[in-house]
Amino acid sequence: MTRNINLFFILLQASFIHATTAIPKVVIAIHGGTADHEEISPLLEKEILDGLATSLKAGYQILKNKGGSLAAVEAAVKVLENNPLFNAGKGAVFTEEGKNEMDASIMEGRTKKAGAVASTTIIKNPISAARAVMEKTRHVLLVGNGADQFAKDNGLEIVDPKYFYTERRWKEWQKSKQKKNQNKQSGLPTPWNRHFSLGTTGAVALDPLGNLAAATSTGGLTNKMHGRVGDSPLIGAGTYADNETAAISCTGVGEYFIRFGVAHEITALMKYKGYDVAKASDTLIQETLKPLKVEGAAIVLDAKGNLAFSYFAEGLPRGYVTDDGVLHLLIFEKETTQSLR
Amino acid sequence: MTRNINLFFILLQASFIHATTAIPKVVIAIHGGTADHEEISPLLEKEILDGLATSLKAGYQILKNKGGSLAAVEAAVKVLENNPLFNAGKGAVFTEEGKNEMDASIMEGRTKKAGAVASTTIIKNPISAARAVMEKTRHVLLVGNGADQFAKDNGLEIVDPKYFYTERRWKEWQKSKQKKNQNKQSGLPTPWNRHFSLGTTGAVALDPLGNLAAATSTGGLTNKMHGRVGDSPLIGAGTYADNETAAISCTGVGEYFIRFGVAHEITALMKYKGYDVAKASDTLIQETLKPLKVEGAAIVLDAKGNLAFSYFAEGLPRGYVTDDGVLHLLIFEKETTQSLR
Numbered sequence: 001m002t003r004n005i006n007l008f009f010i011l012l013q014a015s016f017i018h019a020t021t022a023i024p025k026v027v028i029a030i031h032g033g034t035a036d037h038e039e040i041s042p043l044l045e046k047e048i049l050d051g052l053a054t055s056l057k058a059g060y061q062i063l064k065n066k067g068g069s070l071a072a073v074e075a076a077v078k079v080l081e082n083n084p085l086f087n088a089g090k091g092a093v094f095t096e097e098g099k100n101e102m103d104a105s106i107m108e109g110r111t112k113k114a115g116a117v118a119s120t121t122i123i124k125n126p127i128s129a130a131r132a133v134m135e136k137t138r139h140v141l142l143v144g145n146g147a148d149q150f151a152k153d154n155g156l157e158i159v160d161p162k163y164f165y166t167e168r169r170w171k172e173w174q175k176s177k178q179k180k181n182q183n184k185q186s187g188l189p190t191p192w193n194r195h196f197s198l199g200t201t202g203a204v205a206l207d208p209l210g211n212l213a214a215a216t217s218t219g220g221l222t223n224k225m226h227g228r229v230g231d232s233p234l235i236g237a238g239t240y241a242d243n244e245t246a247a248i249s250c251t252g253v254g255e256y257f258i259r260f261g262v263a264h265e266i267t268a269l270m271k272y273k274g275y276d277v278a279k280a281s282d283t284l285i286q287e288t289l290k291p292l293k294v295e296g297a298a299i300v301l302d303a304k305g306n307l308a309f310s311y312f313a314e315g316l317p318r319g320y321v322t323d324d325g326v327l328h329l330l331i332f333e334k335e336t337t338q339s340l341r
Numbered sequence: 342m343t344r345n346i347n348l349f350f351i352l353l354q355a356s357f358i359h360a361t362t363a364i365p366k367v368v369i370a371i372h373g374g375t376a377d378h379e380e381i382s383p384l385l386e387k388e389i390l391d392g393l394a395t396s397l398k399a400g401y402q403i404l405k406n407k408g409g410s411l412a413a414v415e416a417a418v419k420v421l422e423n424n425p426l427f428n429a430g431k432g433a434v435f436t437e438e439g440k441n442e443m444d445a446s447i448m449e450g451r452t453k454k455a456g457a458v459a460s461t462t463i464i465k466n467p468i469s470a471a472r473a474v475m476e477k478t479r480h481v482l483l484v485g486n487g488a489d490q491f492a493k494d495n496g497l498e499i500v501d502p503k504y505f506y507t508e509r510r511w512k513e514w515q516k517s518k519q520k521k522n523q524n525k526q527s528g529l530p531t532p533w534n535r536h537f538s539l540g541t542t543g544a545v546a547l548d549p550l551g552n553l554a555a556a557t558s559t560g561g562l563t564n565k566m567h568g569r570v571g572d573s574p575l576i577g578a579g580t581y582a583d584n585e586t587a588a589i590s591c592t593g594v595g596e597y598f599i600r601f602g603v604a605h606e607i608t609a610l611m612k613y614k615g616y617d618v619a620k621a622s623d624t625l626i627q628e629t630l631k632p633l634k635v636e637g638a639a640i641v642l643d644a645k646g647n648l649a650f651s652y653f654a655e656g657l658p659r660g661y662v663t664d665d666g667v668l669h670l671l672i673f674e675k676e677t678t679q680s681l682r
Contacts, residue, residue, distance in 0.1 A: 112601070113600065114599065137566060140600065141570040142568040143485055143570050144460055144484055144486065144568050145567065145568060146485075146567035149568070150568070225487060226491075227486060228482070234482075234575055235578070236575075237576070255479065255480060258455065259448075259455055260453070264602040264605050272609060
């Protein structure tokens with residue numbers, strides 16, 4: 001585990017607490033879904049890095065002010081949801097029917113409480129709805145109309161479904177449909193084209209009280225069927241948090257993350273085999289999913305501040321910040337795991 | 342692990358293969374949700390045992406004819422869905438809005454392929470829809486209108502939502518609402534009343550090729566919120582199957598099963614700690630959930646035919662049959678685990 005030399009170091013215009021202990025007091029890390037070189041122009045790269053920075057700043061601000069990890073991951077993901085570049089909230093991809101259906105979940109490591117929404121259509125920030133499910137209901141997961149209705153009843157910001165329209169995602173959807181039709185005519189199977197679904201978002205954080213939290217939000221896969229739910233809103237698949245092990249947020253072809261219970265399996269490897277965050281995440285992403293050619297990633301943070309980004313893809317827009325307040329942002333570096341400590 | 346002496350032995354009027362090897366060639370086991378003494382009259386007890394027998398016969402028939410475990414668990418659960426006594430399909434409980442919303446999932450241990458539907462309203466047999474999602478789509482989970490639409494498009498039996506009305510469940514719902522209102526007026530919190538939700542259904546099976554499968558189907562919790570999804574349709578929470586470890590179907594207050602990733606955690610304990618089916622299931626049900634006063638159960642079957650029923654409740658309607666064709670059916674026996682071998 002070596003820290004990668006190609007990290008982008010961007011110093012924020014703000015004062016930061018500098019770590020004096022070996023264990024970071026606060027850590028927040030985020031991801032914005034896997035990415036390929038060909039789809040990231042230099043301009044887009046800059047915009048993505050800016051978006052990641054804004055997200056991390058929002059989460060870090062909360063931690064710096066002794067806020068909780070739960071509030072920090074919600075704030076960080078909310079910023080990504082509001083950014084049309086990422087496949088969550090505003091930038092959600094289109095379903096087979098040309099609509100937007102969003103999924104999100106959040107979990108806190110101290111209590112293992114969790115909340116999630118899936119297949120929502122009018123909630124501006126699904127991650128905040130997920131938190132509200134956790135805090136205001138006896139349930140963990142609300143879906144479809146029920147989730148939308150709950151959000152309305154609980155004062156969450158409601159938008160017209162048109163809010164989620166972005167030209168870029170619409171064009172991607174058209175292209176994806178075209179490709180599907182071509183394949184149909186030529187008798188070829190239609191593999192998931194992850195290229196058209198760039199940008200599931202997620203965050204993990206450790207707060208000054210030593211509590212972990214994780215959050216994930218997505219628009220899912222381009223051209224997914226109406227009602228399809230992936231791993232992002234499923235506790236144990238795309239999201240998990242347990243102070244005893246780690247906070248985890250995943251991205252990738254969700255169906256495989258569900259079948260392998262990726263987030264929960266990472267915690268099992270840590271708990272029962274003594275693996276560290278890097279070895280546990282690599283076991284899933286590099287040793288289990290890569291041989292199946294399943295692109296994806298997991299970001300994993302333990303309660304001592306050890307952090308791993310494991311991904312199988314050309315790149316993973318990601319970043320982190322710890323006590324020293326230095327933002328670390330990057331997109332590419334093939335199949336490596338960077339440990340923060 | 343001793344076989345309980347109070348088992349009900351019921352011999353079917355049919356010829357059965359008798360086991361000659363130490364390892365059973367086929368096993369099928371089912372459950373019908375947790376139960377209390379006070380809610381099971383002698384008449385209801387007999388009806389429940391009859392319902393379990395019919396379900397096991399359907400599944401066993403398939404295995405005896407060298408059918409697969411996937412088909413066997415589907416057939417067994419389908420029988421329970423069609424029986425108004427169980428909280429799945431026909432006998433589903435009512436939501437807060439007085440409607441029925443059903444969840445189901447199925448998984449095969451050889452491929453770890455899985456399918457699920459949640460919050461469906463017009464599918465007569467949600468378990469068959471779950472299997473169709475697994476076999477006919479690239480997805481694992483479809484919810485709400487999307488799941489209903491998929492079932493329509495794929496020739497599954499569609500019924501009017503009125504089909505799911507049963508007087509017993511309607512009365513339970515009225516009682517549950519009344520209790521909630523009383524508690525509201527007196528300022529008391531409203532705990533989940535599991536009594537009103539008797540009967541989530543599930544099955545696990547091992548076929549002559551050594552393949553495991555698991556299936557779970559439910560109407561969820563009485564008075565649940567519109568759109569609430571519990572553990573039953575969530576792979577890793579209420580259902581899991583992996584030939585390397587076990588096939589598992591759970592029942593109980595789903596929210597806890599989701600947060601603890603119960604089904605997947607059982608496989609992790611087997612894989613990484615070497616626990617057998619009984620110790621792994623007891624670790625979750627007796628050592629994790631019982632101290633939290635969370636009623637529930639897991640039935641766990643490994644590829645060698647070892648079977649455990651672990652439950653924290655007064656009873657668990659359940660049964661199994663193996664090579665010798667003897668049906669074992671029972672409802673009560675407090676907090677014990679019976680091992681088949």
